[in-house]
Amino acid sequence: MTTNDDVRVGRKIATGVAEGLAAALVALVVAAVGLFVFSAVQWPAFNSSNVTRALTTVGQVCSIALLAVSVLLIRLHKWPVVAKLASWVGISSFVTVTLGMPLAATKLYLFGVSVDQEFRTQYLTRLTDSAALRDMNYVDLPPFYPAGWFWVGGRVGDVLGLDGWEVFKPYSIGMLAVAAAVALVLWTQLVRADMAVGAAAAVTAMTVAYASPEAYGAVLVVFIPPVLVLAWGALYRRSGGWGAAVGTGLFLGVAACFYTLYLAIAAFTVVLMAVIAAGSAVYTRRAVARRRTIGARKVGQGSTGDGSTVAARPAWRAAIAPLTRLAVIGTIAVVVALVVWTPYLLELLAGAKMPSGNAFHYLPQSGAQLAFPMLEFSLRGGLCLLGVLWLVVRAGSSRRAQALGIGVVAIYLWTLLSMAATAAGTTLLSFRLEPVLLAVLAAAGVFGFVEGAKAVYLALNEPARLRTAAATIAVLGALAFAQTIPTVLTHEIDTAYTDTVPTETVDEYGTHGERGDKRPPSAVAYYHAVDEALLAQTGRPRDESVVLTADTSFLSFYPYFGFQALTSHYANPLAQFKARADTIAAWSELDSSAALLDAMSRAPWRAPDAFLFRSDGDNYTLRLAEDVYPNDPNVKRYTVAFPKSLFTDPAFTTTEIGPFTLVTVRR
Known part of the structure; x- marks a missing residue:
């Protein structure tokens, strides 16, 4: 039987979902328009001029002003629709201008294609090339790292006709803007509307400043604080709370599809909440029973007054409600997570050793x-x-x-x-x-x-003056913190300008490469020629060739599969990183082309269709990595040298391209 409370809760959920969709659409439009406008102007590089920094500050002031107007309208109970729109536009434009304007003169996102951003770009390139859930690097393996954020980005890139590395920046900024706006809507369902705007703005600012380099994690960070409030509402209450339980389960499921570590901390917190809620419920039940027992003894009765004995109500039963909701949350999370994790789990069930x-x-x-x-x-x-x-x-x-x-x-x-x-x-x-x-x-x-x-x-007893003073302090603090965000991200922004991207056209330096700061490009400028040679010599699409190279950023721009990953820390556990490294070293010690071809044919994995080397005298070299934890740094670089004499057989085709030597294998 449906009660009035059920109807009210149902309407609130429906309203929240509708507003969330509307906020997402508004944020998407704001991000798309903002990034388009930024890209339409030839801006100076952020690391050589303060122009984009100044314009970033102007945009932040406008965004915070919109948020302040929204709070004022909410407090005055005027124009609620305008207040909501102002808050959605304000928070999404804050994300867009704070990240988009400093990066306006480069095609790359924070950290460019360096360090960890290299494998993230490779993952997005892989899933832009194909919607199939495939490992970012290794052929014929399902993905180990959650593919959710990258899969959606790949579909965005496919629709826009952009390569994975090209869509990384606009997709990262747009997705975070959408997440911030939707998180604001969630806050409004949990707390007073004006406080919701303030909380969402503060969380978003912290996220942009300290989590935005990991774009796929940042979209979860903005949700974690309100989801904690939602989860506690589901677990602590004695009855109801099923809508909050479903919402918490959906978030945990999405987190499992996006970022495993944030799933782990969120799930750990929810379980801790359930334990506390269950313990509190049992304690309360026992306290009530104790009071009723004492009261019954005083009046000489053996019942609680409602026809049931105290002994018939064991206290532990009070823990059933929160633990049941925890089970529902977990079940929903697992079902959603299987959307991404099923291929990997099936591989394990098939007998693969991890x-x-x-x-x-x-x-x-x-x-x-x-x-x-x-x-x-x-x-x-x-x-x-x-x-x-x-x-x-x-x-x-x-x-x-x-x-x-x-x-x-x-x-x-x-x-x-x-x-x-x-x-x-x-x-x-x-x-x-x-x-x-x-x-x-x-x-x-x-x-x-x-x-x-x-x-x-x-x-x-001076509310009017002090309210104005408090509001002024809040706005000044927000402005002061906001304009420091580009400074916090200086290294990440600078790297986006100093990294090189390959281009099809020849630049002013006579190469196929471009840096955001317009300075001479790195060896990445030769990747375009390497790609053309690979396609011509193998006669296969990019995603049907395996390349062994230490210049793994090549795989971030072009969707070839790699024989070995950048480091073991980002390698699929099913790929057997250490065994592959030992095999590469063993190949380099062979004494003839015939022996190398034979060893490659007997490898337990698909052998390379091409090698991309650096040349060093009579050798071709690969600079690889090994795990040396617990040392910090945790990666040790070492060089494997292949004698050039190993590639004299007609089965190998050798091509010198700038600093690289491309060796393709004819099969």
Whole structure:
């Protein structure tokens, strides 16, 4: 039987979904228009001029002004539709201008195609070339790293007719703008509308500043604080809460499809919430039963007054409700996760052996100590400190404070577990959770600021003046922090301008390459010629050839498969990275072309169709990597030298292209 409460909850969910879709559409239009306008002008490079920095500040001021107008209209209870549109446009334009304007004169996203961004670009290139769920590097293997964000980006690139590396920047910025706007809608379903705008804006600013280089993780970070509030609402209440449980399960499922580590910390927090909720329910049930028993004894009765004995109601049954909702959340998450993980799981069930991977073998200094941003003397530190104070003061009376507080505790527990795991020869990559911690504390800081300001002006009995003063401080703080974001991301932005991309046209230096800062390109400028030679000599499409090369950024621009990945940390565990490295070394020690061809034919994996070497005297060289954890850095580079005499057989075709030597294999 449907109750009025069920109808009300159903309408609220339907309204939230509709507003979420509308906000996503608005954010998509804002991002698309903004990025198009930015690209239509020939801007100077960010690392050689302050023009784009100045224009970024102007755009941020306009965006924050829209958010302030939205809050004002909400507080005045005027023009609710305009207020919503202003908040959606404001938060999405903030993301677009803060990331898009500094990168306006380059085709690359933060970090260019360097370090970790190299394999991410390779993944997007792979899934732009084909919608099939395939490993980013290895042929005939399902993906191990979650493909969700990259698959969607690949479809965007395919629709727009862009290569994977070209769509990376606009897709990353647009997706984060959409995520920020939808997260704002979620906040409005959980807290008062004006506070929702403030919380969403603070979380978004922290995310852009500290999580945006990992674009596929940033879209989850903006959701984690409101999802924690949603999850606690589902688990703590004694009845109902099924809509919140479904929403939490959907988020965890999407997280499993996007970023495994953020899934892990979110799931860990939700389980911790369920344990606390179950324990609290049992404790409360026992306390109530104890009081009723004492009351019954006083009046000489053996019942609770409602016809049932106290003994007939075991306290442990109170834990059933939160644990049942936890089971529902987990079931939904698993079903959604299988959309991406099914091919890999089927490969394992088919008998594939998974050696111990090295993905967790990284321990920088930041992962060996606890982060306390709330103790920094900075705007960031001040907001986080306000958040901590609010979490402590309101822990017993606010569900929001409880939810966010459990989230903070979970992050610190995960960090300690990661440190303890080093004794077992691994880590839990806790250093990557600092953006999540900052986002949660930022949301708490906004609530602390609002409630603290209210307490002050009520105590002083001057609400009008102090409200204006508090609002002024909030806006000034937001502007001051916002304009520091490009400074925080200086290295990432500079790399986007100094990295080279291949081009089909010849540039002013006579090469097929281009840097955002218009300086002479690197060896990447010869990739276009390498690609043309490969296509001509193999006679096959790119995704039907396997290339062995140490210049793995080549695979980020062109969807060839690689015989070996950049490092073992990003290699598919099913690919047997160490065994492949040993095989490459063994090939280099053979004494003839015939022996090499024979060894390649007997390899347990598909042998290379081409080698892309560097030349060094009488040898062709590959500079490869091996895991040396627990050392920091955790990667050691070493050189494998192939005598040129190994490639004298007619089966090999050798072509010199700039600093490269391309050797194709005729089969």
